[in-house]
Amino acid sequence: MLAVILLVCTTVLAGIGPKTACDPPIPGCSTCATPPGGEQTCTGCATVGQKVQPNGKGCIAKCPDNANEAGGICTCTETYQPSEDGLTCVLKTACDPPIPGCSTCATPPGGEQTCTGCATVGQKVQPNGKGCIAKCPDNANEAGGICTCTETYQPSEDGLTCVLKTACDPPIPGCSTCATPPGGEQTCTGCATVGQKVQPNGKGCIAKCPDNANEAGGICTCTETYQPSEDGLTCVLKTACDPPIPGCSTCATPPGGEQTCTGCATVGQKVQPNGKGCIAKCPDNANEAGGICTCTETYQPSEDGLTCVLKTACDPPIPGCSTCATPPGGEQTCTGCATVGQKVQPNGKGCIAKCPDNANEAGGICTCTETYQPSEDGLTCVLKTACDPPIPGCSTCATPPGGEQTCTGCATVGQKVQPNGKGCIAKCPDNANEAGGICTCTETYQPSEDGLTCVPKAGACNTPNCKACDNPKTDREVCTECNDNNYLTPTNQCIPDCTTISGYYGDTDRKCKACSPECAECVGPANNQCSACPAGKALIYKSSDPVQGGTCGDACTADKNGCKVCGARIGGTDYCSQCSVDNQAPLNGVCTTSNARVAFCTEMNNGACIKCAANYFLKEGGCYETTKQPGKQICTLADSRGKCETCANSLRPNDGACPSCHSTCNTCSAADSSDQCTSCAAGYYMVGSAAGPCTSCDSNSGSVKGVAGCMSCAPPSSSTGSVLCYLMNGDSAGGSTNKSGLSTGAIAGISVAVIVVVGGLVGFLCWWFLCRGKA
Structure with missing residues (x-):
C-alpha cells in the first residue's frame, strides 16, 4: 500500500515540475524553455562546446559578431537583433514598438x-x-x-x-536659464533666486557683481581690461601673457586683436616694435613711451620685429607701381611708378601715361580737383554727384570748394532736401523757400540744430538780445521772443533781470510781469510775494526764507506793537528805534522779545540796542540783517563788530553808517552828488561807464534821446539814438517806491491841499471876470 502511495506522489510531482525537455525536439538542443504565452527556445546544446544560436532555434559552434554569450546562450547586443535564419546578429531597423508613419x-x-x-x-x-x-x-x-x-x-x-534652448542642460546650480553660443559652451543667463546676478564666468549665481564688472540684464561682465578669476566669482586684471611671450612680464590684447607684450621681465629692456618680445633699447626710427618701442609714422616693424623699416614696398603689389604708402587706418595706394615718366592714376591703384582732365599733378601723382572724384576704373576724374559718405534719403550730393558735402536730390519722389542739406523731408518747413526740390531758409532765418526747421538768425533782429521778432530790421520791428536768459518787457525789449523795472518780476514764460499793486518789488504775482514795499509800508516775510517774499503791512506807529519811538526811516517808511520794554530791542525795525534779542543785540539801553552782534549792523537803536528788508536797502555786508562794512549804494561807511547818494543815483562814488552816479535809480539812465549824472528816461542827454512817458529805460548800446524803454507810463505795474521819503498819508494830504488851492483860485478868477466884468 505504501509503495502505491509513493508511486502516485512521484507521478504527480513529476507532472508539476519545470519542463526542460524540448517538445517538439529542436535539432542539436538538449534542453529548452517556454516562457508563459511564448514560444519554446533552446537553452542548452547536445554537443559539448556549442552555443545556442541568437534566435534560440538551434546550436552553432560559436556566438556571431555583435552578440554576447552567457551560460552557453548567444544574445544580440542592445542595438542588434537575430537575422532571419537566426544564426547572426543584424542591426535593428524595425520600429519596436512601432512609431506611426x-x-x-x-x-x-x-x-x-x-x-x-x-x-x-x-x-x-x-x-x-x-x-x-x-x-x-x-x-x-x-x-x-x-x-x-x-x-x-x-x-x-x-x-x-x-x-x-533656455533650459540648462546639464543643469548649473542656482541658474534658471542658460544659453549656448554656436560652437561655444553653455553659460547661465538667469538666476533662480530673485536679485542674484550671473557670476562673471557664467557658471553660477552670486549676490552682486564684483568690482571691475558691469551689470546688464542681471549678468556680470568683467570690464575690458579684466577677466573672470579662476573660480569665476571675481574679475582680475588682464596682465598675464597667455600664451607666454619670452622675456615679457605683462601683455594686453586689444578688442579683436592679437596679444602683444606691454612690459619686460628684465629691468631696463624695452618692448620691441612688433610687440612680440623685448630688446635692450629701441631701434632707429622708433619712439619709446612707457617702455614700448613704436615705429614712426612712415616706418613699420621689420620681419623679425626688432627694427623699423621704411614703408615703401607695395604689399600686396600693385601692377606698375614701385612704391606705396598706407595712411593710418586707410588703404594702400601707389606713390611711385616703375616706368619712368608715368603718373600715379587718380585712385592710386596703378599708373598711366599722363594725368586726365580735371586732375592736378604733384610729385608724379594725379589728384582730382575739389569737386571731382576718381571714376570707377580710377583712370579719369568725374564730377562728384554721389554722396560720399552716403546721406540717408539722398540720391545726389554736391561739395562746394572748401565746403562740406550737402544733399542735392532725394531718393523718394516728392521729398525735399531739408534746410541744412543733410537729409530729406516731406515738405519745406515754415520760413523756408523751395527751389529745385531744395529747402532754403529765408533771409533772417537759419537751419535749426537738427536741420529740419528754420529758426531766427542770431542778430537778425535790431532789438538787443532778441531771438525772434516781427518785421525784423524795420521801423515796425517788434520783438516776440528774447535770447535765452533774457526776459521780454512790456515794451518788447529784452533784459536779463525783470527787477530792473521797478514793480516787475520775471515769470517762467520769460516775460516781465507786473507785481501786485500792494508791492513795490516782488518775486511773483501774489500780494504775499512782495520783496519790497511802497513808501509808508513795511514788508512782513511769510517764512524764514526771504527769497519767498511776504506781504506789505503798516509802518511803525508809536506806542503800538511794543514800540515806544518810530525814529528810523528807511525808504520812506518808519521803523521802530526804541521799544517800550527796556530789555527788548528792534530787529529789522520791529521790537523783539528779550529771549530772541540776545542773538542779535549784545549791548542795549532802555529799549534800544547800542551794539549789534556779528553779521548784523546798527542803525538808530535797532539791528538789521543784510539779507532782508529794510536793511538790505542800506547795507549788503556786516562785519564781526555789528557794523555795516559794505554799503548798498557803493559808498564807504563812516563808522558803520552809510552816507546817502543823490536821489537820481542807485549807486554812486560821492555822497549827495548828482554828477557822481555809477548806476541810476528807476526811471533814469546814464551814458557811458564812468561816474556821471543820471538823466530822466523822458529827457535827452547829448546824442541820446529820451522817450516821453518812459518810466524805466537803458541807454542805447551805441550811445546814440533813443533810450531802450522797458516800461511806459500807463503800463500795468505794481506799487512804486516813494523816492521823496514822504509817507503815503502826507502825499495824500498834499494832493488834497493842492486841489483845494487850485479850486479856490479857479473860483476867484471866475468871480473876477464874470461879476467884476458886469460891474
Missing part, C-alpha cells in the same frame, strides 16, 4: 528608439524623432530625411518644431 528606427546604446525613415515618400523625420512631418520646421537642418534642430534650438514639447 515611420518605416525604420534606431536605438542608440542606453538610449530611446527614434524614427530614422518615413513610410510616406517625401516626408521628413520630425525633430524629436517620434514621427514624420511634411517638411522640416524653422531653425532645423535636414540631412538624410531627418530634421535636426540647429545648435541653439531644441525640439518643442510635441516634437514638431524647434524652440530656443
